[in-house]
Amino acid sequence: MSIIGTRVYHYNIQDYGLEQIKEGDYSVFFAKAAINQEMIALAPISFVWSAIFQRSKWKYQQRAYRYCYLDVGHIAAHLSLAAIELGLETCQIVAFYDNKINDLLNVDGKEDSVLYLSLVGFPK
Numbered sequence: 001m002s003i004i005g006t007r008v009y010h011y012n013i014q015d016y017g018l019e020q021i022k023e024g025d026y027s028v029f030f031a032k033a034a035i036n037q038e039m040i041a042l043a044p045i046s047f048v049w050s051a052i053f054q055r056s057k058w059k060y061q062q063r064a065y066r067y068c069y070l071d072v073g074h075i076a077a078h079l080s081l082a083a084i085e086l087g088l089e090t091c092q093i094v095a096f097y098d099n100k101i102n103d104l105l106n107v108d109g110k111e112d113s114v115l116y117l118s119l120v121g122f123p124k
């Protein structure tokens with residue numbers, strides 16, 4: 001998982017911490033990579049859900065992709081519930097150019113790929 005605000009972070013699952021992977025404001029680039037959906041540039045924080053497929057494939061083999069996509073749907077749903085509980089708005093996004101987001105995150109799009117995006121922001 002990565003987080004994009006005015007910086008881009010990767011969530012390191014081994015030490016449960018964020019590591020910065022890019023400095024600077026990538027919000028407009030990110031919105032363009034998601035077919036120019038303006039709300040993406042405006043969101044204070046965006047979550048990019050990605051998967052390293054081998055982490056599921058070693059166990060679930062050809063069913064691994066199904067599980068990755070089911071998992072990310074559940075994760076985004078829980079993020080959505082947490083955001084609403086905090087009085088925030090959220091929007092789930094699946095319309096994006098995979099390659100552009102993968103390039104932004106420095107992942108290859110084959111063994112490690114973006115699956116889904118979640119935006120979180122303040123209510124109007």
Ligand SMILES: Cc1cc2nc3c(=O)[nH]c(=O)nc-3n(C[C@H](O)[C@H](O)[C@H](O)COP(=O)(O)O)c2cc1C
Pocket residue numbers: 037090091092093094095096
């Ligand atoms: C799998 C999935 C993908 C979605 N992709 C997009 C998207 O790319 N762009 C978008 O504006 N809304 C997308 N939506 C819809 C929004 O996440 C949201 O559900 C919708 O805007 C209705 O929100 P509301 O009930 O708060 O008005 C998607 C929803 C789902 C479940």
